[in-house]
Amino acid sequence: MTHYLDAPIDRQSAESLATQGLRFELVDTSDAAAFEAWLQAEARGFHDGVEGADIIAAWVEGLSYRRTTGVWDEQAADAAAPVATVSSWSAPLTVPGDRTVDAWAISAVTVSPTHRRRGIARNLLEAELRTAHSLGVPVAALTVSEATIYGRFGFAPSVMAADWTIATRRATWSGPAAHGRLHFITIDELLDQAPALIERVRLASPGQIEPWPLLLRRLLGLLGDGKESKTLRVVRYDDVAGTAQGFALYRVTENESEMFGHTLDVVFQTSATDDAYSGLWRFIFEMDLVGEVTAKLRSVDEAFAWQISDFRAARKTTQRDHLWTRILDVEKALEARLYSAHGTIALEVTDALGYADGGFLLEIADDGSATVKPLIGDVPENAAHIALSVNELGALYLGGVSAVTLTRAGRITELREGSASAVDASFRSAITPWLSIWF
Ligand SMILES: CC(C)(COP(=O)(O)OP(=O)(O)OC[C@H]1O[C@@H](n2cnc3c(N)ncnc32)[C@H](O)[C@@H]1OP(=O)(O)O)[C@@H](O)C(=O)NCCC(=O)NCCS
Structure with missing residues (x-):
């Protein structure tokens, strides 16, 4: 399997950004000057001042394990400084049942205020999701500055702080x-x-x-x-x-x-x-x-x-909200965790970006482990049955958000009465999810 650091730049976003005269490339983090320019651009994107040499040196050493991507504008006065940044890596995310799932962690999403609202962040995010999906990573995750940005890409808050x-x-x-x-x-x-x-x-x-x-x-x-x-x-x-x-x-x-x-x-x-x-x-x-x-x-x-x-x-x-999660592979993601109650749950998922779109049948055994299959034919008689978007599935995933609440909010539709309670009985985690860090 391709290591995340070896994943090539996403061609679709590169071509889309090129139509605006922008260059979308990976940063060679062993090239200290190039990496420093990227780190300074990230600091500027978050409205920090110019970082001192000692801090930059620490970041250069400590962040080289990330897949580091930037967008450059040849017409900018300082053409070596990227006008947008993002970094990502694959990391184990704890899921209910003392298990982990391989998650695509996304960080350092910034677009220079001189280049905002031209679709650059959309290209960055969609590229990240395509890259993660192409590597078989079932979940993407990030901690966010604003709660208004990532819902449109299929993320939802799953861990509160x-x-x-x-x-x-x-x-x-x-x-x-x-x-x-x-x-x-x-x-x-x-x-x-x-x-x-x-x-x-x-x-x-x-x-x-x-x-x-x-x-x-x-x-x-x-x-x-x-x-x-x-x-x-x-x-x-x-x-x-x-x-x-x-x-x-x-x-x-x-x-x-x-x-x-x-x-x-x-x-x-x-x-x-x-x-x-x-x-x-x-x-x-x-x-x-x-x-x-x-x-x-x-x-x-x-x-x-x-x-x-x-x-x-x-x-x-x-x-x-603190951790936002985005399901990229329903079968792998849902099979990675354990559940609190056995049962059968039919999920009709919509996903504008396609990754999680479709019907799925989750069958939970007595030991809490699950198998997920495509939903073909009639929904079994004893199954709970709900319709939801990939956002709600991401919210429910770690067991800290209530399906009953999302149903009351009109974000989940019960296709069989009482299904949301059944989903909660299985999905809710006995331990309230918690993420103690920013990334
Ligand atoms: C947030 C940020 C990355 C957005 O970059 P951008 O290139 O201007 O965003 P885009 O033009 O690609 O916008 C994509 C969509 O997101 C929306 N959007 C972007 N930023 C938004 C925000 N802060 N709040 C609400 N919506 C936002 C746009 O309206 C657009 O919506 P649409 O495509 O559904 O019509 C940029 O403003 C930024 O760097 N902010 C400061 C640093 C930061 O907060 N980064 C996020 C870290 S988690």
Whole structure:
């Protein structure tokens, strides 16, 4: 099978962009000057300033594993700088049942403000989907800047995220006591020890994706001048046997007007066991001099909300879509995950881009595994039967979005009464999907 880095540029989009005098090409990431120009264009596309040489050097080293694509305009004053960027790679995405599916991760979608709304992004996205499909990757995934862009390409939100604020003076710990030990460790120790744990934890939540190599260093503020890293503290939780089972990375900001009202920002927290989760969050909530804890990009269903004396002391200040998924191969995608209840479900899927269009029969065995076949002839008598677009299928895929809600919203049609509940019984994940990173 072709490796994603060897996939050629998509001819259809190259020809379409050429009609506007634009060149659509892959970037040779071993050519430092070309890759730097692309990275600066991406930064400009996201309205960042000109990146410093140290940051660019880190990205050049750390992002070369991605398939890196750009669009150039020979008439531009700086013709070496792309006017549009996108990058992609294939990565395991956790699906219900402690399994993963091969996902086409898309990132760095930018079009220069000088070239906006001429269909460049459409060409980029459609090229990505064609390339992923040609390589047999069954699902595409991205985290998005705006919720208005990707629905038209068949994506839908499947994993939500919440930013939490906890008023710790009101949040007396009422959860279980943890029996392990906490240790402060250095940033170097974290870099050494955390990846193996993060890898283990990744399989526990549908929606998690393999972290990109520079992620931890970025969270630690080590890209660039490293100043930010000096304000961080790292704590590790070891279970009673002395095995590391979790980490928390946090920063405390002083409140000058209120002596005991510092704010503790949890930059990253991960735990492999419920015991480690309790140990770390209790430690965070009971920090002296701190009045408020903030934690961004967390699950919408955090257990800590149930582990404090005042339920209203932990608030979701923001809850929004985070991971968007797009099914490219219905059979492969649906067979990759496990289901919560056995049964038969007939799906009539529409997809304007064609990949997922058609009728499918999903047969779920007692062990939760499924087989998917084209729907031919009559729908079996005992089957649930729904009509939906590829967007809704992408939303349902990881088990965090309700078919009943989508039916009430008019986005799924029940072709047999009661089908949406049956779909939920099978599709819903016992663990609320969560993605702890941006990519
Ligand atoms: C978002 C962005 C990539 C769009 O690029 P673009 O080349 O102007 O988009 P296109 O001209 O190809 O537009 C394709 C379609 O998307 C729509 N669209 C594009 N950007 C949109 C937006 N921000 N909100 C809503 N619709 C948008 C267009 O109206 C068009 O719709 P249609 O074809 O259904 O009529 C570009 O505006 C950008 O770089 N924004 C800043 C960085 C960013 O947010 N990137 C996305 C990261 S996830």
